[in-house]
Amino acid sequence: MSCRAVEQYLVSRGIKYAYKDITLDAQAWQEFLELGGRLVTPVTVVDGQVVVGFNRKRLAELLAPIQ
Numbered sequence: 001m002s003c004r005a006v007e008q009y010l011v012s013r014g015i016k017y018a019y020k021d022i023t024l025d026a027q028a029w030q031e032f033l034e035l036g037g038r039l040v041t042p043v044t045v046v047d048g049q050v051v052v053g054f055n056r057k058r059l060a061e062l063l064a065p066i067q
Contacts, residue, residue: 002054003042009056015063 010017020028022041035043035050044051046062 005054006042006044006059009054009059013063013067015067 007017007019020031022029022032032041032043035045038052040052042052042054044059046059047066049062051058051062
């Protein structure tokens with residue numbers, strides 16, 4: 001649910017993003033572990049800043065300068 005919420009949030013704001021499926025891509029799985037440090041999805045990276053889970057307020061703060 002949270003992954004879909006982040007995706008819908010980004011699409012609704014016209015933000016381009018790279019979707020990585022950690023269940024199908026071993027490299028994406030490794031990146032996920034390195035970024036999140038725990039098994040919580042989604043993990044969203046905006047200009048090097050990591051957001052774990054769906055945090056609308058934090059995403060808005062990070063995306064504001066690039067919109």
